[in-house]
């Protein structure tokens with residue numbers, strides 16, 4: 001079967017659509033994927049042909065996947081589903097140049113590949129970062145191939161066309177950056193201020209959102225519109241609480257009080273169990289995970305707010321409000337506040353009692369202004 | 373022994389906007405704290421799926437939040453429009469020598485080192501200093517409150533206007549401090565109502581009723597004064 005000439009790119013690389021075809025993805029599956037990803041990007045259905053056309057034509061950009069202080073959870077989330085989806089294949093096709101966890105090469109060979117990609121495709125390759133970057137003490141707390149994470153991040157992200165920070169650690173420092181942050185961990189934006197970064201926080205990041213960002217980049221040649229934290233609006237533009245299927249129970253005042261109680265079995269709202277949906281922006285309720293099977297709140301556990309900055313320090317898993325700084329974790333904001341109000345009331349009650357004993361009463365009250 | 377009786381002058385102190393703003397604030401703070409506590413710790417027993425309890429409580433919180441914000445802003449504008457007892461300078465008595473001296477007397481009275489409180493025509497200088505602090509708390513509540521509120525529509529006008537708030541606080545931090553500062557305001561109210569009661573008894577100038585009628589009873593007569601924007605300059609002292 002002969003192929004149209006334009007499928008073969010000057011560099012010998014092939015279009016995304018053709019690579020998919022070679023991996024056994026039918027045209028029908030490919031178009032279904034284009035519709036799903038267009039919907040994920042919150043674009044109208046009329047954009048589907050444009051996305052399909054772009055993927056038909058576009059040359060796969062070289063891509064490197066850097067791991068810093070991470071748990072590999074984003075890689076795992078991407079690789080571990082039962083049936084590889086078209087989305088995973090798109091990423092798979094893209095990510096062959098360098099990925100410490102899944103690449104076959106090792107040692108100097110692996111580092112040479114990275115070096116080659118970032119010099120040959122300077123300013124053209126995509127970079128995905130997983131994990132936070134330790135900045136303290138000159139970045140001595142993490143190194144690969146004899147170079148600190150910080151130096152590698154500056155070198156690789158600094159000359160990438162765009163960097164996608166996947167997971168909360170790469171976006172905001174994440175768990176490694178939790179107080180007292182011993183390694184001075186930060187996200188890519190802080191470590192490499194000049195880099196073009198899009199943040200996909202989440203613990204782990206939803207692979208569908210990653211696919212959608214990549215496809216957006218391939219289709220439009222630029223990163224999607226972002227919010228104040230550098231997160232794409234299509235995925236982080238709405239609060240979980242505002243799209244949650246348990247929201248009617250929240251508004252009705254029906255809450256789970258204990259794990260496994262009647263309300264829990266009936267699927268009531270998890271607000272009082274510490275759900276962070278009201279403070280978290282993510283498309284979990286609509287995009288869901290593992291091919292839309294479920295998401296945390298649907299499975300009966302409150303949202304932990306994993307895609308928000310400083311989530312580990314400000315989102316105790318089973319209490320709604322963070323700990324009050326300077327007080328032990330047993331003290332809730334209400335206990336401290338009520339203690340304070342009671343203290344004030346007590347102090348003034350004593351003051352009032354002492355005033356009642358003052359000898360300044362009528363009818364001898366004849367003082368004038370300023371008199372003692 | 374015959375008690376000496378002084379003639380007292382009836383003096384118009386609190387103009388209408390001051391009184392209205394005060395009582396609108398009081399009402400909204402009471403409602404906001406009541407609904408706020410329920411938002412923070414909902415205790416609804418036997419609520420049915422078709423009810424809209426939390427929905428209404430939040431709605432009431434937001435309606436009074438708007439009333440409160442409008443009232444606070446109105447009162448701030450009035451500091452440049454009303455009489456000098458309402459003027460912005462009242463809130464910084466510690467900036468002037470005379471104010472500091474008065475403040476010291478009030479402090480001595482409160483700590484039982486002085487038998488009688490000094491007569492205050494406008495705000496008592498210690499109280500005025502506290503009002504300034506309370507105004508800062510008001511603004512904290514308004515900014516964090518509207519910042520949490522605007523999160524239902526990110527990218528909207530209100531959300532964009534409040535960008536500086538999001539830059540310094542995470543949403544969780546806003547919830548925590550919005551909750552905690554309520555207790556600071558409650559602490560102030562306890563102190564404030566107690567002091568108003570105490571001064572009403574001790575000064576006998578009609579302190580509490582003055583916030584309803586506008587009139588206080590003073591031992592001297594004071595000229596009607598005006599607060600103007602250029603009072604902002606320290607060499608322009610109030611009459």
Ligand code: HEM
Pocket residue numbers: 278321401404405407408409411412413430433434437438440441513514516517518520521547548550551554557
């Ligand atoms: C003196 C004034 C106020 C008091 C005492 C007060 C009190 C409270 C309290 C205790 C909470 C619960 C916080 C939590 O535990 O998460 C709350 C929530 C809230 N307040 Fe206020 N508040 C005041 C003013 C305002 C204002 C001016 C606004 C502006 C719109 C506002 C908007 C909100 C919002 C949006 C929430 C969160 C509701 C939710 O998460 O469902 N508040 N308030």
Ligand code: HEM
Pocket residue numbers: 390393394397398399401402447458494495496499500503506561564565568569579580581582583
């Ligand atoms: C939520 C409760 C309250 C708050 C937050 C509050 C706050 C304030 C503030 C900020 C002022 C300064 C007014 C201005 O300069 O515009 C003030 C004055 C005053 N308030 Fe209240 N108030 C509260 C409740 C009350 C109550 C219940 C009373 C009556 C018992 C009262 C009596 C007065 C009086 C007499 C003044 C003028 C006193 C002076 O400054 O010398 N207040 N209040």
Ligand code: SF4
Pocket residue numbers: 240241242244245246247248250268269270271275276277278297302303
């Ligand atoms: S479960 Fe969580 S996100 Fe859902 S309505 Fe309740 S508080 Fe909001």
